[in-house]
Amino acid sequence: MWVSSTKWKVISPIAAILLWQLLASAGLLGKTPSPWQAVEGIWFLIDTGLPPGYRLWGHAGASLARVLAGFAAACLVAVPIGVLMGWSKHLDAVLDPLVEAVRPVPPLAWLPFAVLWFGIGLVSSSFIIFLGVFFPVLLNTVSGVKSVDPRLPEAARTLGASEATILGRVLVPGASPSIITGIRIGMGIGWMTLVAAEMTGVKSGYGLGYMILTARDYARYDLVASGIIVIGLLGFAMDTCIRLVEKRLLRWR
Amino acid sequence: MEIKAGREPLLELRSLSKSFVEARTGKVLEVLSDVDLRIAPGTFTCLVGPSGCGKTTLLRIIAGLETATAGEVLLEGSPVTGPGPDRGLVFQEYALFPWRTVLKNVTFGPDVSGETRAGAIADARELLETMGLSTHEDLYPRELSGGMKQRVAIARTLAVKPKVLLMDEPFASLDAQARNAMQEFLVELWLRTGATIVFVTHSVDEAVFLGQEVLGLSRRPARIVQRFTCDLAYPRNRTDPGFTALRARILEYLKQELVDDHA
Amino acid sequence: MMRLANRGLCTGIIVLLLLATVALVVMPGCGEPEKAAVPVRFGILRNDLHQLAYYVAREKGYFTEEGLDVREGGAFNAGPEEMSAFAAGELDMGLVGTSPVVTFASQKMADVKIVAQANTEGSAVLIRAGLEGEDMASFRGRTIAVPGFSTVQDFLLRLALKKAELSDTDVNIIVLKPPETLAAFSSSQIDGAVCWEPYPSMAVNDNKARVMLTSHQIWPDHPCCMLIVASEFLSKNPEVVRKVVAAHVKATDFINKNKLEATDMARMFTGQDKNVCASAMKNVKFDPDPDPVEIQKYVDYLKTAGVVKVTDTGDFVDDLVDSEYLPRK
Incomplete structure (x- = not known):
């Protein structure tokens, strides 16, 4: 079961890379780098760095820190608010229009304010990553709480639970599958907003998105491809981590 | 066993009425009308009535999950204002916490009321023992059969030591065999513990098998229109002539009730 | 009969004329005179005073005089972005900094030729208002913004640091697009920046920063913005290129001979007020003749930085710069 599912999982990336290499070898891609050039680029990033001296680990570490900080902050804010909105029809009615109005704004649009407020x-x-992660987590939490079988809080009430207890020990665990789905979507969007987020400028000179922009400035499209691959791998690794946590937390399903 | 009239009732309903305003049509919908009921401690009372007549609403009002439009519910003389562990409610669909193991479902009540953990676990294990669930305490609800789930739900309710056990068609979603087994199990449990049980069902057969007293409800708005005393000895036998006669009598009444209503 | 036939003919002509007018109004670009001029997709940098010649040529009708159809193909925030558009084949000609041209050409990402120059000088190193310091050494340990790696400004900064005997690691160089740079000065996020005009004049005018060094002080007559053309477009339309270069030179002459009016046009082009434009104009030298020897310095720098792989920088520049299309003097 596990073996076969792993087998299936690697098929599509390998097929994509093979197709990419095939097209490149056939000379059909023009200026687009080949997978092999991208891999060489990764080695260049590890060894020399871009700009020279700024090596891959520094870029990856800085981006990871930014994504995790924005992501963690978004989860810490979105989950409690989402639980309250799912629990209270009044709060939902009051906050929903605001949420729906702010949600469609692309995180990048906040960039000038982000610089103004946070430097x-x-x-x-x-903050930009926070905005990307916040809404999927919030909306999934709200819908998760709303979809908790209404008899469960009632049962808890007849067993002597207070409203606060019901929030924490019935609604949150009941909504947890949906919350974790939101967190997974949010994590994906967090990585997606990274390049935009790092356009706010990075003081340290490190960051994968920033590195991709630098590679563009230097016309090193092979390194752009390397950066994309590294972001993809990191995103995949983090999603796998969340899945493992999910498997453990939701083993009751 | 016999109901001792005149003894101070454990649970008392005084001219309880309930009506809703239907959101779509704006019409006032009367569900309960002037229900009076006195339940003595240690008794097993069954409420039967046509489906959708308001039996569940009645039980939910007693549990405190809904409020009556008029009248009041008294438990040992004091009015009921909301849900509490002194009235345990067992739902038809079990309403177990799917993310908690069998043992942790049972300890939920003691946990939230701040009872010491060790004591709660010991008590819960004892309850599970009597329910025949000892070997299942680490399973999750999804891994249990319907009958087992309902036994866990009953154990979870008993764990908070309620003064009255309210059961809302608890065996309705079980298959016939499991249902019979659970009925026998419940009678046994009641005989052993002397709990006060109010049991709602639409099955006359079940009511006659379980209750000391069977109360017939009318169609909506529900009123208690008939009382039947079942003084058959426990455990009851469905082929016993007394049993079949009583069951026929109640069925006849219910049929009448439906005809009257249509007339 | 004759009269009727005539009337019918007249009506027909009128209807045709009306239809033609409608077609012209509804589909500009489709209804142009026969033998439509080859459209030139032209790229510029946003708010870059160096590229004033483009605006002058357009507004004074120099392009039209030459029978050209020059269309704005995009206004970019920094040179590398414009070069990406050349790499994608989205632009035919454009004005852009020498450094990004050299970078993209040497990486073979964009096949372009330099056919004229827009200006030399015209950038400045700024230091945030309120900070002490008179020379580059005072930037030690501080943060300086450039519009992009491999831009002319990035190059100027590294040159200035080298002159002050500072290394790249003694300061923190970050990338910020010029509009954000001014905001970053106000919120004290950066200590210094290198920008093209009119940004230095804007910053000074708003008391956000003061000029520490003009680019003239760092490297006199350093090549800045170039008029470039995609090689494919050049081989297909050499005459169009010659005419664009002619219009560009004419506009550049106009700027140099009519400073007052040019300043007024700079006001329109950059959207800045008169004071800013007047001060900015003083720092830019509009000169259409590119100097291959100076351009080679960029290539040499990028080569030593390990960014580009060029075997012979002299040959590379000879191939890149094509002065053939400049009007003979």
């Missing part, structure tokens, strides 16, 4: 640095780029 350029970790907080500013984390």
